[in-house]
Amino acid sequence: MKVLVISGSPRIGGNSDVLCDQFIKGAKEGGHSAEKINLGKKKLSPCTACYACRNNGVCVQKDDMTEILEKLILADIIVLATPVYFYSMDAQMKMFIDRCLPRYREIKNKDFYFIITAADPQHEATDETMGGFRGYTRCLPYAKEKGIIYGNGAWEKGDILGLPAMQNAYEMGKNV
Numbered sequence: 001m002k003v004l005v006i007s008g009s010p011r012i013g014g015n016s017d018v019l020c021d022q023f024i025k026g027a028k029e030g031g032h033s034a035e036k037i038n039l040g041k042k043k044l045s046p047c048t049a050c051y052a053c054r055n056n057g058v059c060v061q062k063d064d065m066t067e068i069l070e071k072l073i074l075a076d077i078i079v080l081a082t083p084v085y086f087y088s089m090d091a092q093m094k095m096f097i098d099r100c101l102p103r104y105r106e107i108k109n110k111d112f113y114f115i116i117t118a119a120d121p122q123h124e125a126t127d128e129t130m131g132g133f134r135g136y137t138r139c140l141p142y143a144k145e146k147g148i149i150y151g152n153g154a155w156e157k158g159d160i161l162g163l164p165a166m167q168n169a170y171e172m173g174k175n176v
C-alpha cells in the first residue's frame with residue numbers, strides 16, 4: 001500500500017509532525033511505502049475561486065499543488081495532520097483542502113487517517129477540526145475514515161513525546 005502523509009503544521013518537528021513520523025515508522029515496518037509532505041515547506045497559495053478548473057481540471061496557479069494532487073490520486077492511504085488553531089484546522093491544511101478543487105473527484109477509494117494535536121487535553125477540543133476533515137472526505141468518492149490519532153494535551157514542541165498518541169500513531173501506521 002502507498003501511504004501519503006500530509007503534515008499541515010508550520011512547526012516542522014512539532015507535535016503533529018512527530019506523530020506523522022511515528023505513523024510512517026509503523027507503516028514502513030508493516031511493509032508499506034510511505035511519504036510525508038510538509039505543507040510548510042511547499043509553495044502553495046489559497047484557491048481564488050476563479051473556477052477555471054471547471055473547464056479542464058487544471059488550476060491556473062502553477063505551484064506545488066500540481067504535484068501534491070498527483071500524489072493524492074496515486075495513494076491508497078491518506079493521512080491528514082493538523083494542530084488545532086482556534087478550535088479548527090490550521091490555515092495551511094485548509095488551503096491544501098481547498099486547492100483539491102480541480103481534481104477532488106479523482107481522489108477516490110482512499111482510506112483516511114487523521115492526526116490532530118491540541119493544547120487542550122479534552123478529545124472534544126478536536127470536534128470542530130474533525131468536522132472540517134469530514135466535510136472534505138464527504139466530497140471525495142468512496143472515502144473511508146479509518147482512524148483518528150488524538151494528540152491532546154500537547155502545547156510546546158516535544159510535549160507529545162511522553163503521550164499515548166505516540167504509540168497510537170505507530171500502531172495505526174503498522175496496521176493500515
Ligand SMILES: Cc1cc2nc3c(=O)[nH]c(=O)nc-3n(C[C@H](O)[C@H](O)[C@H](O)COP(=O)(O)O)c2cc1C
Pocket residue numbers: 009010011013014015016017082083084085086087088117118119120121125154155156157
Ligand atoms: C494560532 C494558534 C492557535 C491555537 N489554538 C488552539 C486552540 O484553539 N485550542 C488548543 O487546544 N490549542 C491551540 N493551540 C495550540 C496548538 O494546537 C498546540 O501547540 C499543538 O501542539 C501544536 O501542534 P504542532 O506542534 O504540530 O504545530 C494554538 C496554537 C496556535 C499557534
